Amino acid sequence: MGRSAVGHHRANPGRLADHSVIVAAQSVSTHGSSPQRPRSRPKSAVDEFGDGSLAHRTNRHDSTRDELQNDTQEPNACTAPDTDQPYRRRPTPSTRRPIPTATDHKRTRGRVRSASGIEGGKRMTAAIIDLDGTVYRSKTAIPGARDGIERLRDAGVDVAFVTNSATKSRTQCLERLESIGIDAEESEILTSATVTASYVASEYPEATAMAVGEPALFEELSRADVSLTEEPADCDVLVAGKDRSFDFETLTRSLHALEAGATFVGTNRDRKSPTDTGNEPGSGALIAAIEFAAEREPDIVAGKPNDPIIEVSLDHLDADASECLVIGDNPETDIRMGTRAGMTTVLVLTGLVDRTDPAATNGDADHVLESLGAIESVLSTD
Numbered sequence: 001m002g003r004s005a006v007g008h009h010r011a012n013p014g015r016l017a018d019h020s021v022i023v024a025a026q027s028v029s030t031h032g033s034s035p036q037r038p039r040s041r042p043k044s045a046v047d048e049f050g051d052g053s054l055a056h057r058t059n060r061h062d063s064t065r066d067e068l069q070n071d072t073q074e075p076n077a078c079t080a081p082d083t084d085q086p087y088r089r090r091p092t093p094s095t096r097r098p099i100p101t102a103t104d105h106k107r108t109r110g111r112v113r114s115a116s117g118i119e120g121g122k123r124m125t126a127a128i129i130d131l132d133g134t135v136y137r138s139k140t141a142i143p144g145a146r147d148g149i150e151r152l153r154d155a156g157v158d159v160a161f162v163t164n165s166a167t168k169s170r171t172q173c174l175e176r177l178e179s180i181g182i183d184a185e186e187s188e189i190l191t192s193a194t195v196t197a198s199y200v201a202s203e204y205p206e207a208t209a210m211a212v213g214e215p216a217l218f219e220e221l222s223r224a225d226v227s228l229t230e231e232p233a234d235c236d237v238l239v240a241g242k243d244r245s246f247d248f249e250t251l252t253r254s255l256h257a258l259e260a261g262a263t264f265v266g267t268n269r270d271r272k273s274p275t276d277t278g279n280e281p282g283s284g285a286l287i288a289a290i291e292f293a294a295e296r297e298p299d300i301v302a303g304k305p306n307d308p309i310i311e312v313s314l315d316h317l318d319a320d321a322s323e324c325l326v327i328g329d330n331p332e333t334d335i336r337m338g339t340r341a342g343m344t345t346v347l348v349l350t351g352l353v354d355r356t357d358p359a360a361t362n363g364d365a366d367h368v369l370e371s372l373g374a375i376e377s378v379l380s381t382d
């Protein structure tokens with residue numbers, strides 16, 4: 001079919017043989033409107049298989065688009081996040097498939113809830129814990145993090161490790177946790193790539209996507225059974241994320257996909273990421289390049305602090321926002337996500353901000369802790 005791969009997948013075209021969608025990682029910007037729905041397949045897309053199969057697929061696309069447009073009439077439809085607009089939970093889409101759940105993990109561990117998971121007189125049943133800057137920094141454990149996680153578990157609080165990273169797979173995150181002595185399960189980990197793939201699969205189940213990103217993003221899209229393409233003309237959804245091999249050809253292909261009407265989905269909008277040798281550009285920087293060229297903002301960004309990752313996280317934990325802690329080092333993503341969703345927010349000073357930062361003294365966080373190791377003081381508040 002003459003399809004070519006994007007980014008790292010050029011070297012491994014076999015992986016994408018059955019796929020056709022573009023995905024972009026980290027986009028922050030949000031519109032006040034609902035995400036654009038998949039366009040009709042281009043008129044040039046004749047029956048290239050010679051058996052009517054493409055025409056059939058085209059009809060399914062149109063049908064799906066109509067259904068999704070009807071969905072947007074609901075007031076609780078998942079909209080692109082807009083600044084201070086509060087998150088409103090909507091019914092779980094019937095097309096969403098479950099990600100391996102923390103409930104299974106909880107059962108296998110046989111943990112017993114205690115009465116100590118209480119914050120401000122409210123029982124906390126779940127905690128969303130950021131990774132970079134909260135649990136580890138690069139390959140190094142943050143002091144106190146392991147004890148804090150164990151304290152939460154002992155209090156009967158279900159935990160989910162939720163990161164905006166789209167360049168590490170869940171397996172790689174688990175390996176990092178295990179390497180620093182933290183006991184966890186892969187089913188407890190969500191990345192912005194996981195959520196983006198889940199979002200595309202549930203919102204555009206018949207769509208073909210094209211992805212700009214690293215292997216972790218492609219892996220998540222494949223696990224979610226999202227069809228992928230490398231041809232901009234075949235792309236219904238462009239998914240964009242961090243891609244350290246991003247180049248002019250990738251930008252050009254992304255531009256062509258968006259000019260042809262593809263929906264634009266980002267993994268997250270982080271501007272930069274800390275590394276051992278200094279900061280490097282984040283997904284938001286690459287998405288901004290595509291956005292500038294195409295003169296189009298992303299239709300939706302899946303990662304923190306936006307609706308898709310809130311939705312998937314709460315579903316994954318089977319928790320209500322009112323009984324959920326969110327613990328992280330980033331006021332713009334972690335704390336803002338929790339504030340929008342009505343969670344109890346805990347800012348830790350082991351990452352992006354310290355005591356001198358206004359976010360630590362005048363920010364929106366309900367609690368400010370020196371580290372995750374001090375979580376006991378939150379749980380014991382009454």
Ligand SMILES: [Mg+2]
Pocket residue numbers: 130131132133134328329330351
């Ligand atoms: Mg962080």
